[in-house]
Amino acid sequence: MTNEPLLLTSANGSALELRPTGSWTVGNAAVLEQLSASIAPQLARAQSITVNMSGVRELDTLGAWLIERISRHFADGGQHARLVGAADDYIDLIEELRQVNRRHDPAATKRMSIADRLERLGRAALAAVLDLSAFLQMLGAVCLATFGVLRHPRSFRLTSLVYQIYRVGWQALPIVILITFLIGAIIAQQGFFHFRKFGAEAYVVDMVGILVLRELGVLIVAIMVAGRSGSAYTAELGSMKMREEIDALSTMGLDPVDILILPRVVALIVALPILAFIGAVAALYGGGFVAWFYGGMSPVTFIARLHEAISVTHFEVGMIKAPFMALVIGIVACSEGLRVKGSAESLGKQTTTSVVKSIFLVIVLDGLFAVFFASIGM
Amino acid sequence: MQEQELPVAIHVEDLVVGFGRRIVIDHLSLDVRRGEILGLVGASGGGKSVLMRTVIGLIARRSGKIDVMGSDIGATPGCRTNQAAQKWGVLFQQGALFSSLTALQNVAFPLRENATMSDELMTEIANAKLEMVGLTSEDGAKFPSELSGGMTKRVALARALALDPAIVFLDEPTSGLDPIAAGDFDTLIKTLQKTLGLTVFMVTHDLASLNTVCDRVAALADGKIVAIGPMSELLRSEHPWVKAYFHGKRSMMLQPKVM
Numbered sequence: 001m002t003n004e005p006l007l008l009t010s011a012n013g014s015a016l017e018l019r020p021t022g023s024w025t026v027g028n029a030a031v032l033e034q035l036s037a038s039i040a041p042q043l044a045r046a047q048s049i050t051v052n053m054s055g056v057r058e059l060d061t062l063g064a065w066l067i068e069r070i071s072r073h074f075a076d077g078g079q080h081a082r083l084v085g086a087a088d089d090y091i092d093l094i095e096e097l098r099q100v101n102r103r104h105d106p107a108a109t110k111r112m113s114i115a116d117r118l119e120r121l122g123r124a125a126l127a128a129v130l131d132l133s134a135f136l137q138m139l140g141a142v143c144l145a146t147f148g149v150l151r152h153p154r155s156f157r158l159t160s161l162v163y164q165i166y167r168v169g170w171q172a173l174p175i176v177i178l179i180t181f182l183i184g185a186i187i188a189q190q191g192f193f194h195f196r197k198f199g200a201e202a203y204v205v206d207m208v209g210i211l212v213l214r215e216l217g218v219l220i221v222a223i224m225v226a227g228r229s230g231s232a233y234t235a236e237l238g239s240m241k242m243r244e245e246i247d248a249l250s251t252m253g254l255d256p257v258d259i260l261i262l263p264r265v266v267a268l269i270v271a272l273p274i275l276a277f278i279g280a281v282a283a284l285y286g287g288g289f290v291a292w293f294y295g296g297m298s299p300v301t302f303i304a305r306l307h308e309a310i311s312v313t314h315f316e317v318g319m320i321k322a323p324f325m326a327l328v329i330g331i332v333a334c335s336e337g338l339r340v341k342g343s344a345e346s347l348g349k350q351t352t353t354s355v356v357k358s359i360f361l362v363i364v365l366d367g368l369f370a371v372f373f374a375s376i377g378m
Numbered sequence: 379m380q381e382q383e384l385p386v387a388i389h390v391e392d393l394v395v396g397f398g399r400r401i402v403i404d405h406l407s408l409d410v411r412r413g414e415i416l417g418l419v420g421a422s423g424g425g426k427s428v429l430m431r432t433v434i435g436l437i438a439r440r441s442g443k444i445d446v447m448g449s450d451i452g453a454t455p456g457c458r459t460n461q462a463a464q465k466w467g468v469l470f471q472q473g474a475l476f477s478s479l480t481a482l483q484n485v486a487f488p489l490r491e492n493a494t495m496s497d498e499l500m501t502e503i504a505n506a507k508l509e510m511v512g513l514t515s516e517d518g519a520k521f522p523s524e525l526s527g528g529m530t531k532r533v534a535l536a537r538a539l540a541l542d543p544a545i546v547f548l549d550e551p552t553s554g555l556d557p558i559a560a561g562d563f564d565t566l567i568k569t570l571q572k573t574l575g576l577t578v579f580m581v582t583h584d585l586a587s588l589n590t591v592c593d594r595v596a597a598l599a600d601g602k603i604v605a606i607g608p609m610s611e612l613l614r615s616e617h618p619w620v621k622a623y624f625h626g627k628r629s630m631m632l633q634p635k636v637m
Contacts, residue, residue, distance in 0.1 A: 026541055030494035060542035061574070062493075065506055092573040100509040101502055342523025343477030 003057055004028075007035040014047035018070070021055030024063025036066045049074055054085035059093065068097045131357075138261070138335035145255065145262045160263035161270075168229040169271030173278065175228070176221055180279035183220055184212055184286030192295040201295060205305035208287035213314040217280030219366055222325040225272055226358040230333035233264055234354035237337025238347045246338070256338075265330035272326035273319055280318060313378055321369050325362045332358040387412040387545055387577040388433060393442035395425075395432050402428045404601030405442070412544075415571055415578040417588045419623060420598030426581045427471075429598065430547055433579070434468055447544055466545040467538030471553065473530040475522040481533045482508065482518030488540040507536040511566060528559040532566075539570065548580040552587050560584060564591045585628070597623065 005022035018039070024032060043049065051067060053059075071081035086094060149156045191204035237260060240246050246256045284306070291297040297305075336354035340347050388410035395403040402425040410416045420426040431437045433444055435451045444451040447465045475484050486504040489495065495503075508518050511532040522530060531551060538546055551567065552560035564587045571578055571591075582588060588595050589609055596606040599619040605612050613624050 026489070026493050029489075029499070033495050033499055061506060061510075061539075062495075062499075062503055062542070065503060066499075069502070089575060096510060096573050097506060100506040101515075343521065345478035 016046035016049045019052045023058040025060045026062040050082045052085045059090045064093045064097045134335045138331045141257045145257045157263045164267030177282045181282040181286040184283030185290045188287035188290035206309035209310040212283040214317045218276040218318045221276045221279040222362045226329045230329045233333035234337040234351045238340030241340045261334045268326040268330040269323045273322035276322040328361045329358045385412045389445040391443040394440040414593040417592035417595045418581045467543040469538045469548045471549040473534040485536045511536045545577045552584045
């Protein structure tokens with residue numbers, strides 16, 4: 001006997017007999033579904049049906065449901081459906097399936113009316129406001145925690161701060177030095193290549209010096225820190241939120257902001273200026289290297305030109321920006337971390353949001369600073 | 379008893395599993411018969427979950443033989459085990475539901491991956507499974523983070539049963555449930571086992587479920603099965619650990635009549 005499922009039909013006047021045979025199991029789902037759909041016209045004509053189960057070799061939930069669906073479909077039309085010859089083993093299963101899928105939930109049809117679109121727009125606008133308020137709340141909470149620490153300096157988590165500085169500062173050093181060195185070298189190379197056309201090679205040093213110290217050094221480092229450490233903060237705090245660790249802290253009467261967030265934000269504020277300084281130096285080295293090997297400018301000349309071209313002001317402008325960028329990155333990363341909900345997907349989403357948002361804000365902040373320094377003549 | 383006549387669903391022979399220098403499963407042999415509910419008990423951290431995970435091919439073994447429904451597990455990594463995987467369903471301790479899918483989608487997932495059928499039928503089958511484990515279609519639209527512990531276990535069971543497997547592995551199915559919910563879950567397992575003709579391999583600490591649903595109970599101690607048989611037989615066992623397990627204060631409180 002074959003296990004290939006079949007659905008034999010024999011009509012006797014207006015009475016229809018169905019004889020399913022073979023394996024009515026999930027492995028044959030595609031065939032079975034076709035079979036049960038193919039008898040629809042015969043079903044429509046019949047007055048009563050009998051399902052003879054004696055030929056069924058194997059039956060699982062899928063097969064039993066298909067048979068149940070046929071007879072239910074038929075019975076819904078006020079007709080009579082009968083089931084005979086089912087093996088004892090299958091009776092329970094068939095009985096069980098009699099009960100299921102009885103309630104028709106209103107099918108969730110996908111309609112997209114203008115009202116829905118408006119609703120979506122409204123929700124998006126509201127979400128933007130909520131984003132801003134989450135940022136401000138976190139900023140406020142961190143400020144409050146800072147005041148608390150200033151009043152009771154002993155409550156500050158020094159160990160945690162040192163560890164976080166080690167992670168976001170010391171461990172980030174190699175990659176920061178490498179990237180900024182390359183950026184400095186690329187800028188210098190492009191400068192030499194293009195300035196050579198009108199004999200202005202000497203000004204490459206001005207360009208590299210000012211660009212790196214004022215803007216690029218700190219910006220590149222801030223973006224790297226946002227991607228490297230900001231994402232780590234969000235993921236850490238997010239998974240702590242998922243595992244209820246943050247709730248556990250709260251129930252012990254401890255403020256998660258004091259314990260988890262303040263040391264992280266402060267660590268960034270300490271580490272980012274240092275990284276930005278080291279990054280700027282590495283970029284100048286990169287520029288100097290290219291000037292020496294590609295532009296034919298000796299290191300002595302390079303340093304002498306650098307002396308003339310840049311002043312401490314340029315360096316200050318870069319360094320002043322660094323802690324503010326660190327604050328923005330830290331606040332965004334931590335507030336996004338705390339907004340993680342139960343699912344793994346939400347953790348990923350919040351981490352992405354954190355990085356995108358902090359890079360965006362860092363660049364906006366840089367622009368604002370540019371306007372500010374220009375207007376005070378720095 | 380016609381014990382020998384029943385075909386064997388899971389055959390484990392001389393199995394050794396260890397991590398580093400620690401041997402967790404030490405030359406263990408075990409047979410699970412087709413159509414029975416076998417309960418596995420053992421000390422916390424004693425290797426019950428390790429044994430289960432080795433049988434389903436998640437942990438590599440050192441030596442020995444595992445045969446599940448005629449497939450050799452873990453001998454050649456990948457393909458044979460994947461084939462066998464369609465013959466079993468696993469209920470993990472924490473449910474292990476996919477958090478980005480709704481309960482209904484979780485149940486439909488194995489159907490979508492392993493069988494060809496229309497979306498409509500798939501939804502009907504998944505919904506049927508949810509209703510068979512005692513949930514409603516409204517619950518099906520919820521995400522795992524919105525489900526209670528008991529509901530999570532039920533959805534996970536429905537997902538384990540999605541493809542009508544021959545064997546179901548349950549890792550502490552009633553842990554974290556209140557006695558009423560645990561009792562309901564026990565009844566559910568028993569009912570489903572009867573209707574679907576399942577073989578159930580259940581790791582549990584719940585003495586009540588051992589007593590009510592398990593056909594046989596195996597006790598794991600020191601990396602070996604030290605006693606196996608119906609509950610009444612285990613209660614008579616002379617092995618010191620088994621004695622301590624079933625005749626401790628908590629056990630006595632639970633089953634005064636059996637003693």
